[in-house]
Amino acid sequence: MTAVTLKDVAMRAGVSIKTVSNVVRDAPKVSADTRERVMRAVRELGYRPNPSARRLRTGRSGLIALAVPDLTTPYFAELAHHIRAEATALGLTVLIEETLGDPAEELRLATGVGASLLDGVILSPLHVTTTELAPVADAFPLVLLGERSYQRDHVVADHVLIDNVAAARDVTGHLIGLGRTRIAAIGADVKASATSRQRLEGFQLALHEAGLPFDPRLAPTITEFNRGNGLLAMRALLALPPDIRPDAVFCFSDLLAVGAQRAVHEAALSVPGDIALAGIDGSEEALYSTPSLTTLVPDKGAIASLAVKCLAARIRSAEPLPFEVHVAPHWLDVRESTAAVRRPLTL
Missing domain, CATH: 3.40.50.2300 (Response regulator)
Known part of the structure; x- marks a missing residue:
């Protein structure tokens, strides 16, 4: 097939070749209506910029x-x-x-x-x-x-x-709000990653605000955020004496929570009846797990x-720009792993 050119896109969009070039280069001073018309033509025709030509030009x-x-x-x-x-x-x-x-x-x-x-x-x-x-x-x-x-x-x-501290605090606060008092955390990282440190900080902050003690026995260390480590950490928590064993677990990722959920199932216990579970990531896997997993959604x-x-x-930019830190929003999606009511999956 003959390659689609700027001229083809311009004809389809009813604009000049120069305008198409400006839109493709994301140049300023192109109206939103014109930009949308050109991008629609780009999508319809399957236009792909030529990297070599672009590099020579710009x-x-x-x-x-x-x-x-x-x-x-x-x-x-x-x-x-x-x-x-x-x-x-x-x-x-x-x-x-x-x-x-x-x-x-x-x-x-x-x-x-x-x-x-x-x-x-x-x-x-x-x-x-x-x-x-x-x-x-x-x-x-x-x-x-x-x-x-x-x-x-x-x-x-x-x-x-x-904001990982706030995110972990929100998840832990939700578990505390269910009336759970022996809350564990799976995700304390022996490699001391920033993610793990901040989520542990938010977890401990929520416990402190609720007047609950932090028990290191309820925060087993792991090496990676994966299903296998979630499974092993949850098995270790379930092996604790009954008066220490958790009634809720905050996992520092959805994959850890999926592994932990498997360990609860192996022990013939129920989620959330015996143990409420929640994770972080807002992954599609969490939506389709059984029960569906409550998760903090970035x-x-x-x-x-x-x-x-x-x-x-x-x-x-032709000039150096100041460095910036941008904080994206997050929210808690409460599902069956912390709510006893079964809900049909809504797509």
Whole structure:
């Protein structure tokens, strides 16, 4: 098939080739109506910008990279879906990389591996430090995802995140509101990741506010946020003496909660009758589990939009921009794992 050209898009949209070029490059001073008409023609014709021609004309390729720890994790898979959609709307193409949490790989990708091709990188780091990333962000367009501890006056890169302390506090407060008093946490991380530390902080804060003690025996350590660790941690909690065994568990990810739910089932106990369960991620898997899982939902669409637009602005700007931290919203979706009433699945 003959490749679709700017001229083809211009004819379909009823505008000039120059206007189509401005829209594809996300140039300013294009009306919203015209932009929508051109993008509709782009979608209908399946137009794809020519990276080589674009680079010769603008010095940019239109290629960005998304680097995440684990593509098998539903949260990152769903986030990648949103980021690709946001990038496509801005005429950008996304290359997706998997770091497996290797700090050397995270740092390598943050520098824009094959930087002659990439215009910028969105990175969700697990172990590389902000000190290591600071010089990279000064030299190459970079946006970070996920949790980091920042002082207000020392932001070393653009960053998009949720308020993990508040999120964990909300989930734990919900479990306390059910009248549960022996609440466990699965997700304390022996690797001391920022995500784990902040969610543990929010968990402990909610307990303190309710006048409940924090019992370290109810916060077993794990190595990774996956189903297997959730299963093993829940088995350990169920092996505790009856007067210590939890009546509610807050899991620091939905995958941990799915594994924990399996352990409760193996012990012939019920969720939420014997043990109420809740997670964080808002994953589709949580919706289809039995019973459906109460989960704290980060607004993945907002995270993707903020990250892509922030990176695009940094790529386009001829002058250095100040680094910013953007906090995306979150909400609690209460489902069957903390509510005794069974509800039909609504799609």
